[in-house]
Amino acid sequence: MIELKRILLVEDSPNDVELTLEALAEHNLANDVAVVKDGEEAMDYLYCRRQYAERIIGNPAVILIDMKLPKVNGLEVLKRIRSDEALKLIPVVILTSSQEESDRVESYRLGVNAYVVKPIDFHKFVDAVKVLGIFWAVINEPPSGSIKKEL
Amino acid sequence: MKIKKRLWFNTVISLGTVSLILLSLAWSFREIFIADRHMGLAKEMRKVAFERILLRDEYLLYLEERAKTQWYSKTEALLGLFALADIHFAQEADKVLLKDARKYFDATVSGMSSVMEGYSKRDPEANQYPGFSDVEMRLISQVFLKAYSLTDNIDRLHESAQITATKAPDRGAFIVVIFILGGITAIIINSAVIRRTLAKRINVLEKGVELIGAGNLDHRIAAEGDDELTALALASNEMAAKLKQSYTSNEELEQRVIVRTAQLDAANKELEAFSYTVSHDLRAPLRHLIGFVELLNKRAPASPDEKTRHYLTVISDSATQMSLLIDDLLSFSRVRRVEMLKARVSIDKMVKEAMNILQTETGGRDIEWEIKPLPEVDGDSAMLRLVVVNLLSNAVKFTRTKTKAVIEVGCNKDDDAEHIFSVRDNGVGFDMRYNNKLFNLFQRLHCTEEFEGTGVGLANVRRIIQRHGGRTWAEGVLNEGATFFFSLPKQKEAI
Numbered sequence A: 001m002i003e004l005k006r007i008l009l010v011e012d013s014p015n016d017v018e019l020t021l022e023a024l025a026e027h028n029l030a031n032d033v034a035v036v037k038d039g040e041e042a043m044d045y046l047y048c049r050r051q052y053a054e055r056i057i058g059n060p061a062v063i064l065i066d067m068k069l070p071k072v073n074g075l076e077v078l079k080r081i082r083s084d085e086a087l088k089l090i091p092v093v094i095l096t097s098s099q100e101e102s103d104r105v106e107s108y109r110l111g112v113n114a115y116v117v118k119p120i121d122f123h124k125f126v127d128a129v130k131v132l133g134i135f136w137a138v139i140n141e142p143p144s145g146s147i148k149k150e151l
Numbered sequence B: 001m002k003i004k005k006r007l008w009f010n011t012v013i014s015l016g017t018v019s020l021i022l023l024s025l026a027w028s029f030r031e032i033f034i035a036d037r038h039m040g041l042a043k044e045m046r047k048v049a050f051e052r053i054l055l056r057d058e059y060l061l062y063l064e065e066r067a068k069t070q071w072y073s074k075t076e077a078l079l080g081l082f083a084l085a086d087i088h089f090a091q092e093a094d095k096v097l098l099k100d101a102r103k104y105f106d107a108t109v110s111g112m113s114s115v116m117e118g119y120s121k122r123d124p125e126a127n128q129y130p131g132f133s134d135v136e137m138r139l140i141s142q143v144f145l146k147a148y149s150l151t152d153n154i155d156r157l158h159e160s161a162q163i164t165a166t167k168a169p170d171r172g173a174f175i176v177v178i179f180i181l182g183g184i185t186a187i188i189i190n191s192a193v194i195r196r197t198l199a200k201r202i203n204v205l206e207k208g209v210e211l212i213g214a215g216n217l218d219h220r221i222a223a224e225g226d227d228e229l230t231a232l233a234l235a236s237n238e239m240a241a242k243l244k245q246s247y248t249s250n251e252e253l254e255q256r257v258i259v260r261t262a263q264l265d266a267a268n269k270e271l272e273a274f275s276y277t278v279s280h281d282l283r284a285p286l287r288h289l290i291g292f293v294e295l296l297n298k299r300a301p302a303s304p305d306e307k308t309r310h311y312l313t314v315i316s317d318s319a320t321q322m323s324l325l326i327d328d329l330l331s332f333s334r335v336r337r338v339e340m341l342k343a344r345v346s347i348d349k350m351v352k353e354a355m356n357i358l359q360t361e362t363g364g365r366d367i368e369w370e371i372k373p374l375p376e377v378d379g380d381s382a383m384l385r386l387v388v389v390n391l392l393s394n395a396v397k398f399t400r401t402k403t404k405a406v407i408e409v410g411c412n413k414d415d416d417a418e419h420i421f422s423v424r425d426n427g428v429g430f431d432m433r434y435n436n437k438l439f440n441l442f443q444r445l446h447c448t449e450e451f452e453g454t455g456v457g458l459a460n461v462r463r464i465i466q467r468h469g470g471r472t473w474a475e476g477v478l479n480e481g482a483t484f485f486f487s488l489p490k491q492k493e494a495i
Helices: A015-027 A039-046 A074-083 A102-108 A122-139 B001-062 B067-087 B092-121 B136-215 B228-299 B306-337 B347-356 B381-396 B433-435 B457-467
Strands: A003-005 A006-009 A034-035 A062-066 A092-096 A114-117 A148-150 B342-346 B364-371 B377-378 B404-412 B418-426 B472-476 B481-490
Touching: A003 A122, A003 B457, A006 A015, A006 A039, A006 A122, A006 B433, A015 A034, A015 B228, A034 B228, A039 A074, A039 B092, A062 A074, A062 A122, A074 A092, A074 A102, A092 A122, A092 B342, A102 A114, A114 A122, A148 B306, B001 B067, B001 B092, B001 B136, B001 B228, B067 B342, B092 B136, B228 B306, B228 B347, B306 B457, B342 B347, B347 B377, B347 B381, B347 B418, B364 B481, B377 B381, B377 B481, B381 B404, B381 B457, B381 B481, B433 B472
Parallel strands: A006 A034, A006 A062, A062 A092, A092 A114, B364 B404
Antiparallel strands: A003 A148, B342 B377, B404 B418, B418 B481, B472 B481
16 A cells, blocks of 8 residues: 655745646646645644644655745745754755755755756656655655655 | 265375385485485595695606696696586585685695796796795695695585485485375375265165165165265165055055955856856746646647647747757856866866767767877866867767767877867868857857757857867868867976
């Protein structure tokens, strides 16, 4: 029985959200994806507050964050997650267009688990998302407290 | 007065002293010479006077004519000597002696003449007693007395001359000593004056120059007097002023450099931000473009309309082309921005690595690689890798049309100053007319349909090689092949 764990996607561009969900859907990984559109909402989600007060309690198995977010950028969100006792163990993957070495280095320094550059080529993009999804949402065992869904 | 003049003085004084010494020596010799001559003259006169006396006595004794004649001739001779003595004896004392001697001489002459004439007038027949009368006897004794006085005076003349002859050398020596002492004193005084004037002022000058040399460019040396030291002091002051000027202008220049560097730094930072934005913000819409076209493609029916397919393909390819351009542009700007990290780099290893990377494109193709021995160079390894990959990938790309591609990589060993690398292929080559456009940014000699590319590769190569201090150039023949050269300066042996 394959368990599909929840993915939290933090992405501000609806186009990117659509592409990512489409890519996940192609491999049946899109069942349990929560989408928030900026850093603030991400923190709200993780702390189960405001519009997310009613959600099922439990941490996502992985948080996919885009670097470029309005208000609070991806690195800032990463920093906040890593500084909170309750959240800091959650795996975080940065998904971004930027190939800048400084961004990459800084991300690892702040404790990111993986840094993935979104390929321009759609097929490669789909492949990358598939690999990410299978690994983090299926194969990898997150630290305790994550929500699971049975396929 | 000028120091040179003072020193000249010493020379003049020395020469002067020597001349005076020589003069006084000459004068002494002259005096001695004259005194000798006087002595000679006096001796001669004495001799003649003496002979005259003998003859007189002989006459008085024997009363012979012969004695008389000879006495007269000696008298003539003495007269002649007197004439000479008159000329030569110049001193007052001598002249007085001479005058008196002459008086005595004249007296003897007149006396004897009277006696002689008186006797010769005597009648020989009278047979008088051959003696002299009382008068004659008195005359004769007068003559005797005068003759003694004459001789005496002559003796005294001789003596006087002798004294001069002996005294002259002594006096000469004395004068020489005086002159020597005088000369030495003058030189000593002159030198002491020089030393005193100089010592203090040289000290001031020395201290002043030391201060200026140590860095105090405001210090000015006091310039007194009007000689060479004054000129030196003034010149040193001027030099200090000029130095200060150039230092200030140096400082100004340095200040301007600092400002300009800050400006450049700011401009560079702006450029970095710009590149960062390009890297991020342009890519996202591109991805969306490509992604949604693909999604569109998936939704399209199995055998869709040719035109629709075509349009979608064009859109997709254009977007891909744009993304390549962005990547190349980004790497090109990185070449300009990033600092070079110098290290020993093995070009040979890089070529082998590049060949590996290109394996995916070259797999299945018949490519003959001729890699000649390649040296190590000093340079930025990331940048040089870019150069190697670019040139080799170009060679691979543009030989695609040939069934068998031959790619040769070599290095010219002959040059002392540079390594000259070359990548030669037997591909499509190029028209030498466009030779100087090859390395321009975005310049292509083919359209994308023939050969893909953005026209940034060679511009990158040129930029990188330029930053390493080398040159890039190429030669080609259409449809036969092309050779791309780049040079890197040979480093001198590492310190």
